[in-house]
Amino acid sequence: MTNVPTAVASAATARASAPPTPNLSAFIWSVADLLRGDYRQSEYGKVILPFTVLRRLDCVLEPTKAAVLTELDKRTRAGLNPEPFLLKAADQSFYNTSKLDLRTLLGDQDHIAENLRSYLQAFSPAVRDIFERFDFHTQIDRLDKAGLLYLVTEKFATIDLHPNVVSNAQMGTVFEELIRRFAELSNETAGEHFTPREVIRLMVNVLFIEDDEALTKPGVVRSIYDPTAGTGGMLSVAGEHLAEINPEARLVMFGQELNDESYAICKADMLIKGQDVSNIFAGNTLSNDGLPATKFDYMLSNPPFGVEWKKIEKEVRREHEQKGFDGRFGPGLPRVSDGSLLFLMHLLSKMRPAKDGGSRFGIVLNGSPLFTGGAGSGESEIRRYVLENDLLEAIIALPTDLFYNTGIATYVWIVSNRKPAPRKGKVQLIDASAMWQKMRKSLGSKRKEMGAAHIEEITQLFGAFEETTKGGKPISKIFRNEAFGYRTITVERPERDEQGNVVLATKGKAKGKPTPDSALRDTENVPLSETVEAYFAREVKPHAPDAWIDHEKTKVGYEIPFNRHFYVFTPPRPLAEIDAELKVVTDRIVKMIGELSQ
The missing domain is CATH 3.40.50.150 (Vaccinia Virus protein VP39)
Known part of the structure; x- marks a missing residue:
């Protein structure tokens, strides 16, 4: 045990x-109000999901942004590959080298599409791949043409999705709810x-x-x-x-x-x-x-x-x-x-x-x-x-x-x-x-x-x-592996002529042996825990004395009839009890019909 x-x-x-985050989900969902009319309902996710991811990454990098920019300047002037230093400065497995973030993007409304693309391009390669999977650049173009890009960006820039505020578990719940x-x-x-x-x-x-x-x-x-x-x-x-x-x-x-x-x-x-x-x-x-x-x-x-x-x-x-x-x-x-x-x-x-x-x-x-x-x-x-x-x-x-x-x-x-x-x-x-x-x-x-x-x-x-029961019903049962196995045997019976005599084969390996009648052919499933011979003698021979097994057709199979193992038979109620209930209902109907005819 x-x-x-x-x-x-x-x-x-x-x-x-763990507490759910319905308020956050509802807030993000409210962005749909901005999209209504320019987007079909089925398309809302193409905007809301990547923007939620972007704001999450934006918030994660915010505390170390200044350090990353300083490190970038320092290592670039020294002629070094800045990537390992940027990762260390960001304290994450990704970084962004732009001076922009979602909040500062709002300071230049006329160029927000251009600046948002620049901001996305400044992420490390793994993050860029994420937004390519979302086909986010297509949505930036579409939102910009509809005059919605600034409004949507502004909406997301106001929520704090830093892990200290929204845990990873809560964020996962939010994504699942949105999807x-x-x-x-x-x-x-x-x-x-x-x-x-x-x-x-x-x-x-x-x-x-x-x-x-x-x-x-x-x-x-x-x-x-x-x-x-x-x-x-x-x-x-x-x-x-x-x-x-x-x-x-x-x-x-x-x-x-x-x-x-x-x-x-x-x-x-x-x-x-x-x-x-x-x-x-x-x-x-x-x-x-x-x-x-x-x-x-x-x-x-x-x-x-x-x-x-x-x-x-x-x-x-x-x-x-x-x-x-x-x-x-x-x-x-x-x-x-x-x-x-x-x-x-x-x-x-x-x-x-x-x-x-x-x-x-x-x-x-x-x-x-x-x-x-x-x-x-x-x-x-x-x-x-x-x-x-x-x-x-x-x-x-x-x-x-x-x-x-x-x-x-x-x-x-x-x-x-x-x-x-x-x-x-x-x-x-x-x-x-x-x-x-x-x-x-x-x-x-x-x-x-x-x-x-x-x-x-x-x-x-x-x-x-x-093995355990609860309320008289089994809830845990243990079986040997072979309990789920069986052999499917093919049971043959002889073909007979009009006089009822067994027809014998005249050539080949089966010469002199009874010819099987395909119309009478049947199969039986024999548990692996039992010999085929014992099962055949008990279940088949008493009903079909002329039957035999074609062993060349025998196959081993496995199935797990889960519900059968937990089925508990509930006996029907006594007939007298059912009759009594029916009489009560019938009497009530007769009484109602009588009242209607008065």
């Missing part, structure tokens, strides 16, 4: 109660860009809990990776969590993101946190892996649910066929309509070998990867690889209506190649679907949230690794 450290539980409570609202206005999928913070906190808690002792050592350095990084929420929460457990620890963050706006926000967030932004890549992780040879200690991911991968099918199939297990997709390929399991295999390929310390990762998936696909299918083969290699630690069922863009059931898979001894050969299933509280106000499809107490309870259930 693993004891749950108090550091983990208290950290979850503190973070889950959600813009996505709703443009009918986009907000959930593709970020994950609810309480879901991330739960995943991070569970991810780190078994390593608490190692993570509290002075100067410990660990790596974490998110292949669907969004705005960087998962990486940020992981960093905050480790800092609470051990302020001397360092978490090196890596990520990749497909959406340009989300990538830009993630990169800006990493810059302010002092992370190496060269570790954050843009592009499609599945078709163009930005970190092909890198392995990680921890990984987190919330890939898009049920999204087809037809656009990148050619590249993925080529890697599967040409590289096999030397590539990322050796176990198999899921159907093109849902690429979730491609991300699971991608993460498996990024695991540090067990001999080098191993890895652990958490991934959010919908219900489909648990059971879609019969024996021999791509999905089943992927599950088979994970279970037969003893990589699955646990699956946690989350409440419905937890995500911004969907109300469907979701599950967190915890995967590791360094399982503690008690977990070896076993999988824990945790049903946390009832652990939620109603939100005061719905956000898109999100009507429920997990509070600090729920996160702590689930963390305790995982850490304890015991």
Whole structure:
């Protein structure tokens, strides 16, 4: 049994109660009033998001601006490359060499577009890339032509977004709230860009809990990776969590993101946190892996649910066929309509070998990867690889209506190649679907949230690794890996002639043997825990004495019927009780009809 450290539980409570920043979001959103008429609602984000990032960077650099300019002058006159000195003077991993900032830009209204471009160009290269991803220069031109650039700049210059005023966690919440609202206005999928913070906190808690002792050592350095990084929420929460457990620890963050706006926000967030932004890549992780040879200690991911991968099918199939297990997709390929399991295999390929310390990762998936696909299918083969290699630690069922863009059931898979001894050969299933509280106000499809107490309870259930019931219902169950495996056997019966005699084959290997009747052919799933012969004798032979098994067609499959394991039968109410209720209703209706006829 693993004891749950108090550091983990208290950290979850503190973070889950972090105050939101609705006033700041509302203030930034009020810029939309200026844009109305010249911009469609769906385009507001093209202005508001980059300006929010710009003001954030502007505020971060403000205290050291004078020192940076002094250093620039000094090193330039000395004929030296000023960059390392500017970074040191800025006390950040970025800098700006312009004498301008958003406030001083307001002093020259007639030349604000020209001066704003000059100010942007004076940032260090990593920051310039952020605004290129936003295509911000196009919006500067458009705002200038509409006579709005000065007004919008003035609006943002009045708010203080320095980290001492608005923490990194609060800023992340602001960005997520803005993206959600813009996505709703443009009918986009907000959930593709970020994950609810309480879901991330739960995943991070569970991810780190078994390593608490190692993570509290002075100067410990660990790596974490998110292949669907969004705005960087998962990486940020992981960093905050480790800092609470051990302020001397360092978490090196890596990520990749497909959406340009989300990538830009993630990169800006990493810059302010002092992370190496060269570790954050843009592009499609599945078709163009930005970190092909890198392995990680921890990984987190919330890939898009049920999204087809037809656009990148050619590249993925080529890697599967040409590289096999030397590539990322050796176990198999899921159907093109849902690429979730491609991300699971991608993460498996990024695991540090067990001999080098191993890895652990958490991934959010919908219900489909648990059971879609019969024996021999791509999905089943992927599950088979994970279970037969003893990589699955646990699956946690989350409440419905937890995500911004969907109300469907979701599950967190915890995967590791360094399982503690008690977990070896076993999988824990945790049903946390009832652990939620109603939100005061719905956000898109999100009507429920997990509070600090729920996160702590689930963390305790995982850490304890015991079978547990609550209110008479199971909430934690433990299975051997092979409990999810089965053999699909093909049951044949003989073809018969008009007289009812068995037709025998006249040639080939089957000569003299009964010819199978394809119309009578059937399949049966036999649990791996039972021999095929015993199952066949018990379940088939009594009903079809002439049947036999075609062993050449036998396939091994794996599925995880999560809900079946937690189903509790509720007997129907007594018939007399139902009849009595119906009589009361019927009598009332008869009485009402009688009153109407009077």
